Amino acid sequence: MSTSRGAASVRPFTGPVRAGLVPLRALCLALCLILPLALVSGCAKKPAPQPMPPRVALAETPQFFADHLHPAGQELDSWKEMAPTIRKSLNYTERRDPDDIAVSRQGLTVTWGELADSLRELRALLPELDKNPGLLLERFRWVEVSGGIAYSGYYQPLIRASRTKKGPYTQAIYAKPPELDSYRRRHGRFHSREAIDGPRQVLAGRGLELAWADPVDVYFLQIQGSGKLVFDDDTTAYLNYDGQNGHKYRASGRIIRELGWKLNRGDVLEQRAFFKKYPERQHPVFFQNPSYVFFRYSTRGATGAINEQVDDWLSLATDRRFLPLGGIIAYGVNIPDRKEGTIPLRGLGFAQDTGGAIKRNRIDVYCGDTERANYVASFLDAKGPAWLLLKRDAPKDSAGGGAKDARAAAKDAGRSS
DSSP states (O other): OOOOGGGOOOOOOOSOOOTTOOOHHHHHHHHHHHHHHHHHHHHSOOOOOOOOOOOOOTTOOHHHHHHTOOGGGGTOSOGGGGHHHHHHHHHHHTTSOTTSEEEEETTEEEEHHHHHHHHHHHHHHHHHHTTOTTHHHHHEEEEEOTTOEEEEEEOOOEEEEESSOBTTBOEEEEBOOTTHHHHHHHHSSOOOHHHHHSTTOTTTTSSOEEEEEOHHHHHHHHHHSEEEEEETTSOEEEEEEEEEOSOOOOOHHHHHHHTTOOOSSOOHHHHHHHHHHOGGGHHHHHTTOOOOEEEEEESSSOBOTTSSBOOTTTEEEOOTTTSOTTOEEEEEEEEEETTTEEEEEEEEEEEEEOOTTOOSSEEEEEOOSSHHHHHHHHHOOEEEOEEEEEETTSOOOOSSSSOOOHHHHHHHTTOOO
16 A cells, blocks of 8 residues: 555545544634633623721620621631531540530530530531521620630641751651650659750650651741651651640740840741751750650641641630630631731631640631741731630530620620620
8 A cells, every 4th residue: 555645636534523623614613602702701800809807806796706707718618618627526525425524614614515516506507607607696605705815826837857867857856755644644744855855865766766857847846736747758747746745835936035135026937047047046945945745657637636637727726624625716816918917817716726835815726738827827926806606505604704695795785696
């Protein structure tokens, strides 16, 4: 059979069209139909951007809060997307005896059953909340935290690491020592940071080294309580909190200033730059914070005190003796923003984690693992309101010893909730 192109004659194609080939006439017709539609679509008026909600105020009422509550503030398209997070809290609360006390202190007593009932009520309302957020006021008592909340943030850092001590990776990340719990029962506190990382090196050589990393990265990893390691061979691993030595946490920004060294803002990003610039000042500062955190490898990201993976902008770390694990918390705070300075965040959160520095009127918001999460968590240090949401038939107590529920607060403001 000849394949010479010179011997071939040009004839009209009359065979069947193979799949994937479009005849020229049909293609032209399609373009004629599509192009006008595309032009119209391109010229269509885009939706106007939503106006910025009003700034969060410490004294705002539940009614005002609910009027300006929107899922987009927590990077959600709909309140229905909270369902998996609610399920995590239910998994925790439903394992408890419903008649047992979840929290009991002056002004507040709540059972595990009341917390579970409140979570089920919220889950049932999710399909309706986008159109009618006022249901939160109708179905729940908003138990105010008297005096408000001091808010901070935490995130899941990404840390370069090595499985052996080498190069810049000079600081061990330690697993929990097997004697930690029994030692603390006998003595109250385990070895301090200086005893562990200073000249004594009381844990060195025992096979507890999970990985090695830069000392500054390890220090701030302990503050965050979890992280993701990227090893020098490009493999990765998650680390989660597995225990603490029992010593009181001291803020390194305050220590730096006490030692006479200058910080302008005092946030985590500035502190990291300070320690990188002055490596000789790392130990003098670090050792004055005796608190020390131990880790374990995990197959999932940051995991909270309820043994569930925490969710961005939904999971909150609280003092479980003040705001119970499993509780629904309406929280508001003006958070750092690179463009605007600060922007208001009003959200529905879930007490799913704890922390050594989280005491009484303090909440740590889990911000995620993005650059924005790092920025917000590094700079967030502000006060704002908070309410524990309890289904309407729950006992009428106050979360701050003198706080009012939503109905009373609305009445004070001249409104009806």
